[in-house]
Amino acid sequence: MFEGRNASAHNMLLGFIAGISTVMALALLFCLLWKRIIPFLKQPNTLKGKEYKGLKYDKTSLRCFKIEELERATQNFSQDCLLGSGAFGNVYKGTFELEGILAIKRPHSESFLSVEEFRNEVRLLSAAKHKNLVGLVGYCEEPERDGAKILVYEYVSNGSLLEYMMGNRRRSLTWKQRINIAIGAAKGIAYLHEEVKPSIIHRDIKPSNILLGEGFEAKVSDFGLVKSGPTGDQSHVSSQIKGTPGYLDPAYCSSCHLTKFSDVYSFGVILLQLISARPAVDNAENSSNQHIIDWARPSIEKGSIEEIMDANLFCESEPCNMKVMLKMGQLGMRCVAQEPKHRPTMIHVCKELEQALYSDDNFRNKDSETLGFSHSFVSIDGVGFEKFHVDMDSFSFKSTNLRCLENNSISIDIDKNNLRRIQ
Numbered sequence: 001m002f003e004g005r006n007a008s009a010h011n012m013l014l015g016f017i018a019g020i021s022t023v024m025a026l027a028l029l030f031c032l033l034w035k036r037i038i039p040f041l042k043q044p045n046t047l048k049g050k051e052y053k054g055l056k057y058d059k060t061s062l063r064c065f066k067i068e069e070l071e072r073a074t075q076n077f078s079q080d081c082l083l084g085s086g087a088f089g090n091v092y093k094g095t096f097e098l099e100g101i102l103a104i105k106r107p108h109s110e111s112f113l114s115v116e117e118f119r120n121e122v123r124l125l126s127a128a129k130h131k132n133l134v135g136l137v138g139y140c141e142e143p144e145r146d147g148a149k150i151l152v153y154e155y156v157s158n159g160s161l162l163e164y165m166m167g168n169r170r171r172s173l174t175w176k177q178r179i180n181i182a183i184g185a186a187k188g189i190a191y192l193h194e195e196v197k198p199s200i201i202h203r204d205i206k207p208s209n210i211l212l213g214e215g216f217e218a219k220v221s222d223f224g225l226v227k228s229g230p231t232g233d234q235s236h237v238s239s240q241i242k243g244t245p246g247y248l249d250p251a252y253c254s255s256c257h258l259t260k261f262s263d264v265y266s267f268g269v270i271l272l273q274l275i276s277a278r279p280a281v282d283n284a285e286n287s288s289n290q291h292i293i294d295w296a297r298p299s300i301e302k303g304s305i306e307e308i309m310d311a312n313l314f315c316e317s318e319p320c321n322m323k324v325m326l327k328m329g330q331l332g333m334r335c336v337a338q339e340p341k342h343r344p345t346m347i348h349v350c351k352e353l354e355q356a357l358y359s360d361d362n363f364r365n366k367d368s369e370t371l372g373f374s375h376s377f378v379s380i381d382g383v384g385f386e387k388f389h390v391d392m393d394s395f396s397f398k399s400t401n402l403r404c405l406e407n408n409s410i411s412i413d414i415d416k417n418n419l420r421r422i423q
Contacts, residue, residue, distance in 0.1 A: 062126055063138035067148050070094060070104055070140055077106060084160070086208070088224045093155065101155040102137055107224070115141070118149040125151075125223055128196050132188030134211060134221040153221070157214050161270075162207035165277045172312035175320040176357075177216050178274045179328060183353045184218030185210050189267060190346035192220075193260045198228045201237075201258055205266035206247045206280075207273060227258060246280030246291065251340050261340035267349065268335025272296050275329050277310035293336050300329040327356040 073094030074081040083091045089107035096102060118141065125136040140150040161181060163169050173181070185205075192200040202209075203225040211219045225242050239258040241248070247269050249262040269280050272292050280292050299307040305326040313320040331352050337343050344352070 062122070062136065063152075065138050065140040065150070065152055067140055067142050067150075069096070070150060070152070073102070074104060084208075086222075088222070094152070099137065103134075103153045103155045105151040105153060105222075107149060107151075115143070115149070121223060121226060122151070124196075124200055124226055124228070128192060128200065130188055130191040130195075132184045132218055132220060133191065134219045156211035156219050156221070158212035158216060160208045161210040161212060161218070161274075164212075165207055165273060172277075172310070172315075173216070174316055174318065175313055175325060179324060179353060179357050181210065181212065181216065181218045182271060182274055182328065183350060183357070185220055185270070186267065186346055186350045186353060188218065188220040189263055190350055192226075193263070193346050199260065201227050201260055202263050202266075203227060203239075203243050203258070204247075205263050205270065206244050207270060210270070249340070250338070259340055260345070261343045264335050264343045264346060264349065265340075267346070268332045268343075269293065271328055271332030271335065272308075275305070275310065275325055275332075276308045277312070278308075293333075296329065297333060300326070300333055305329050324356050328353065331356075 071077065073096050074092040077090075077092055081092045081094065083093050083103060085091070089105060092104045092106065094102050094104045122136070122139050129135065134156060135154040136151065137154060138152040140148055140152070142148045159169065164171070164173050189202060189205065192202060200223075202220065202223065204222060205220070209220065209222040211221050213219055227237065227239055237258050238256055239252075241253055241256060243249075243252075243262075243266070247266040249265040251265075252258055252262045269292060272278075273280065276292065276296065278292055278295070281289055282292075282295075283289060296308050299305065303326060305322055308329070309320070309325060313325075331344070331349065335343055335349065
């Protein structure tokens with residue numbers, strides 16, 4: 001009898017222990033799952049592909065950052081991490097364990113008039129991917145944290161074009177770097193105008209918004225004022241005037257009609273600044289507040305580009321190519337034509353800048369090795385040609401006159417007689 005009672009008590013004890021263990025295991029599992037579920041539930045619904053107060057973010061690879069992550073990455077947005085400051089907001093350098101260094105744009109509270117305006121910028125930029133545009137990595141939108149609306153971009157290491165123009169970087173850009181920066185920035189703007197659908201008008205093209213990467217490649221940044229361009233049969237979009245004085249298109253200011261040519265005008269001012277390292281409007285005490293266009297026009301029209309060139313260009317070890325500088329100045333003046341219809345498109349700006357650089361004798365001959373080809377001169381009936389060995393991995397032809405190139409190289413073997421160079 002006692003043995004039966006003992007066995008029964010033993011079984012009850014085991015059952016009790018098993019029950020307690022099960023409850024504890026379930027409680028532990030619940031806690032672990034709850035820690036994962038809560039952050040997910042707190043994320044904006046936009047990340048889960050559902051509507052969020054009437055707006056849908058299209059499928060993107062953008063990451064949604066939490067404000068706590070950004071605070072840790074920037075030491076609570078400390079001055080030590082401040083990269084730049086402007087009317088729109090501050091940009092901080094943030095260091096993350098996985099992503100590395102990123103640039104965090106924290107707008108002033110009044111910069112975005114509405115949540116919809118913030119989401120519109122995110123939606124527009126998520127569709128824009130180009131090597132000459134600063135890439136948008138993610139965003140932070142937390143209404144419960146004082147309406148936090150923050151954008152996270154790729155970090156660009158060499159600062160802005162403005163810093164070099166002002167001499168803050170203690171070094172000057174060479175003439176080749178200047179024209180290559182112009183070409184890169186033009187390509188980025190042309191991409192916004194022609195490749196993104198609907199097109200995007202930047203509205204704030206200026207030197208501080210052209211950043212320079214490790215190889216001094218240009219990256220257009222700061223899309224706080226971007227606006228969708230005209231669609232269908234529209235020639236313009238009506239818009240409240242926004243931008244930076246000195247770079248604002250007078251035609252846009254007088255009519256409130258915004259077009260792609262408003263960006264072209266701003267870019268023309270930058271071309272003149274690349275040549276002269278002069279502010280768009282000189283506000284010095286002894287200055288008459290003359291705009292750079294009016295100041296540069298007489299010298300460019302008579303072909304005396306040296307009169308307005310940055311003095312640093314005369315101090316380089318490699319002589320500055322005056323012909324290329326003049327072409328850049330003449331293109332800049334066409335970009336700022338009073339009538340928008342007389343300005344070139346950004347695609348034509350790209351082509352003309354590239355033609356100015358690649359048609360330069362000094363560039364073609366002295367820098368051929370850096371482009372991956374070697375050459376010698378040959379002639380046919382007294383007309384000089386060049387013999388090239390082309391490394392197709394490092395150089396690509398865009399001429400429509402070239403046919404198929406086989407075996408990754410081409411060569412021309414002709415007797416060398418009556419050699420002379422084609423000018």
